Amino acid sequence: MDAFLSAFVSILFHGLAYAMILYVISVGLSVTMGLMGFVNLAHGVFAMLGGYVMTTLMNRYGIPFGFALLAAFIAVALFSIVLERLLYSRLYRAGELEQVLFSIGIIFMSVALVRYTWGALPQRMVVPEMLRGSLDFGFRSFPTYRTFLIIVSFGVIAALWLGIERTNFGAQVRAAVDNRRMAESLGINTSKLFTLTFALGSGLAAFGGGMGADILAINPQYAQDYLIYFLMVVSVGGLGSIRGPFVAALLLGIGDTACRYLVPEFGAFFLFAAMMGILLWRPMGLFGKA
Amino acid sequence: MKFAKFAAIALAATILPFASAMAQTIKIGFITSYTGQNASVGVMMDKTVKLWMKEHEKDLPAGVKVEILTRDDTGPNPETAKRLATELVTRDKVDFLAGVIWTPNAAAIAPIAAEAKTPFVIMNAGTSAIIPSGGAPYTVRVSFTLWQSSLPLGQWAAKNNLKKVYSLVSDFGPGIDAETAFKKGFTDGGGNLVEAVRMPLATQDFAPFMQKAKDAKPDAVFVFIPAGVQATGVMKAYSDLGLAKEGIKLIGPGDITTDEELPNMGDVALGAITMFHYSAAATRPANQAFLKMWQRDYGANDWPAFEAAATWDGMMAIFDTIKAQGGKVNGEKSYSLLKGWKTDNSPRGPIMIDPENGDIIQNEYLRRVEKVNGVLGNVEIETFQTAVKDPWKLLNPKK
Amino acid sequence: MSALETQLLCKNFGALSVANKIDFRLEPGARHALIGPNGAGKTTFINLITGRLTPSSGIIKLAGEDVTALSQSGRVKRGLGRTFQINTLFRGLSVLENVFLTVCEREGIGNSILRRANARKDLLEESYALLESLHIGDDALNIVRELPYGKLRLVELAIALALKPKVLLLDEPAAGLPSSETAIVFDTVQQLPKDIAILIIEHDMDLVFRLANRITVLVQGTVLVEGTPDEIQHDARVREVYLGEGDHG
């Protein structure tokens, strides 16, 4: 019984940490897909860049973890604005196939450029002294960094949800996801809204990528390696939804961890089967619009 | 100044074709992974080849040139590897095939080498069965087998009071070799292998596996993953989950504390015990000289690991073979020269290619991660066994 | 027996009822108009009949046969054809091919792989003749995407006619057309064989009264009134809820 409980707690904890990272990275993708209808497979590139910016600032310039993470958020958000204005915006009206190909192209280019700039080795993530080791909660101990990661993610998520619910910008985003034409006729500048949302989503991805560098190692293949996971979160959660991906990320994070912990011989088999089941049951995702 | 250099290059370019037409050019087809999983290892092997050429091209007999044809097999991708090897022997007519990180790739290339009668020097892939007990025609290995390190490690663990060990290996040929070999050495010595888990090859986050290992409360965790990026992930999980604090040791073949990744791992790696044939921190003169050259060319923070050592030795073997034939190489002759080739001058100590089957014979060192001059290194504590032949072949003489 | 009949047809989107117990009969050879203010559920009604939407309850009959559970293609095979309010064409294909594909489906050779499609000259000739009759024969080989809007409406109509339907549902066939092309549309409709039953949604009241011999008024998913053009014109309720608004008359 004790072993069972301990396994349960282990799975829940690691699954939660994994889920938080997946969610923070993917939520922007969900909103941009819902808002602009853009199938952006290259979303992981922003997370990867976030990781690179953060680790470079920390390792090469000795900038503290927190600042480096924030800088990654800002830098990638700004960079994504350029990309959105220059390239993505041209393809909002294009078909899915074009969008898929375009974003695969972006992934390919990023793999080569990142490799050229930072080399093939994964980036070293030196966790600050105070976040190393493990925390003793009495009944058992947990790795400090992952505990920190879960808490910070919850903070970010709370801020995001409040922002979407309470601010004017959030209201505009919600209106545009619901009905773009209606929003436009109400005088919302959707083009500007797209750019800002895209930047916010990319920035969040960078934040997640940086913070999660410990779990999803920052390397040139990053955008490709984890693509499927980000897409799973978004498609199972439901496009355009903010909360759907949260549930999906929890399912995925905890499910994946449980599979590895309990039935490593089956790998991710159950996970993919479950995704297929959910998508067949609800093609628009758990929280998608029918 | 610039113009002079340009003129010299232009001149060389005009003359060179004629010069090389007269000289004997020996081609080495070098296959490794420049992209995909573990591209970093491919890059390191490539650096080794360049370093070797720079240092030793002058040692070739007069008029003999060596040309390296590099090919990218893009990771554990045997079809590609096989095609590249076929093209190298049929189209480019190479005299040697060399390199190869991944076991499945090496296994796919070996039959090509045999059919084309072109010697194939494996510089990394470490599954025993690539070279069966009777040898694989035209294939030799200068790297290692997992049995060579994991069997003695199991024996050591049994003798050193590690009663319960939990095993975590990557689910592919070498991982299974490591697990089987360790289990044999360990359980024959009276140890208890509590659980043997095989992790998917592409695993990145090892925390769930490590957590389960921790929950099983063993004396040590035995780990094998392909050297390179994953080693850091393993160490991270080991550290974060506080296994060390619970007194659970981390042991394994040298892949888990591979030299080029050690600086990435941080102090948590301190004390990890591994059994292996090469360490960049080894003090023997041949290694010190090798290390000095390496860091001279690639920077003081760049460490060659066992893949570099094997590539280095492999180049040495090929060059010795060329020299022995006076520059006119022939596949059959090269293969017979490679079998039984030996040197005392390898960075890893004395080595020899088994004349019976073409696999490597080398020493196994027990190492512990310690700080040397402020840098983490695999310090060799003792030469655990000398002249180790691949134990798998001794145990499976018919395979 | 009616060519088309619905009984207590209902469709709800959540709490919103877009079709409410619609009882409707389209007699053989009828020229029947369906009118009503925007959002009255006219297009929804057509989508229910064709099977694009599944009704929440109620029955749909074609020539007396219950087709409620049939697929769209099953209903088309039983003689149901339609046009769309918003052009729904094979934009990347030529005009001729738009019609030709339709003819092939009607002839039931869409599953055949034994011979070249284009070798069916008879069907090609038929398709081309249909285009000629709509005055777009010259555009036969042009790609639909590149044609002006007016001609697209005609292609839309051509496709529906190519099915040789017994019941034809026209969803604002002349929407957005200049008067010259509106004339072509209505001439064509008027010249159709008398045994075809036609249900037409149209906002242009002049056309409706010229063409239709029966009119149904739909308001908020409910049939308000049905009758001859004369009766409708003089119906007080219709004047109140519909003509009274003035912006469609």
Next chain:
Amino acid sequence: MIFKWFNAEQGSAVERFAKRDRLNPLELLPWILAIAAYYVFPSYLPLGSQILLTILFAISLDLALGYAGIITLGHAAFFGVGAYSAGLYALHVTGEPLSGLVVAAIAAGILGLLSGLVILRTTGLTLIMLTLAVLLIVQEFANRARPITGGADGLNGIAMLPIFGVFRFDLFGHTAYWYCLSVLFVMWIFGLLLVRSPFGRSLTGVRENITRMHSIGAPVRRRLVTIYTISAAMAGVAGALLAQTSQFVGLATLGFERSGEIVIMLVLGGIGRIYGAIVGVVIFMIAQDSFARANPAFWSFWVGLLLVLIVLFARGGALGIADNLVALLRGRKK
């Protein structure tokens, strides 16, 4: 002569249209080139065989993606299943190659049929994800079913018997080249017949406007499942060719990279026209063979850039560009 071809469209609209799909002598050109290549580049035959079987794979994808508009990132599932079944058949039943192709086609076709029945109800991102899911499930199965598939180490030791008991697979790839070329030729004929038949034309209709297709009475889903099954079986044959000629099957046959790359190659050539598959694969693989050799690490940058450029400026791919050029020339003649 060539100008006559440019101006070939004469006669009434119906006649011109009817003539369009007729076999054009120009369509034999690729085959003449393929045969010539055998004699001109004898040392490139292994690459040649790879190109040929990849063309077959691309054609199979073109049927589903180019003609029927099924956007899939999981087509390697069928390629891989074909490869594994051909490999297992050779290992455990017989090394006879032709029956191996049939087995592979059936196995991949069954997977195509079953998965198609289930996933083709959806569209858009959901469909893309489901095609991926099928691929991942098959991949994970192959990875974990080590006793059957060899797991990450792959299926080794496949020995092929000579074709018709006569032509042995040789190291230099002579037999393999002719074998791949013949199979591709047969499949090409089949593909052409298919896309030019009423069935094939109706698929184009589905791609162009699925709503309209429903409303003209076409059983859309049945058509989609049918073509998906055919496409899967064809991809399976391509996979079997790989297994038989390289005598090895590994997890990479089921790789996401393979799925993605084949889409790229097809788009590069131009989708929905069969020949796009040929042109795209030839350009891509030859470029890869030479560029990737010069600078393997940077190869992906050029592929990526090319993709972005195609999407932004040349949606029709290489053949689309050629079309525009021909149209320009024609315009000038008039």
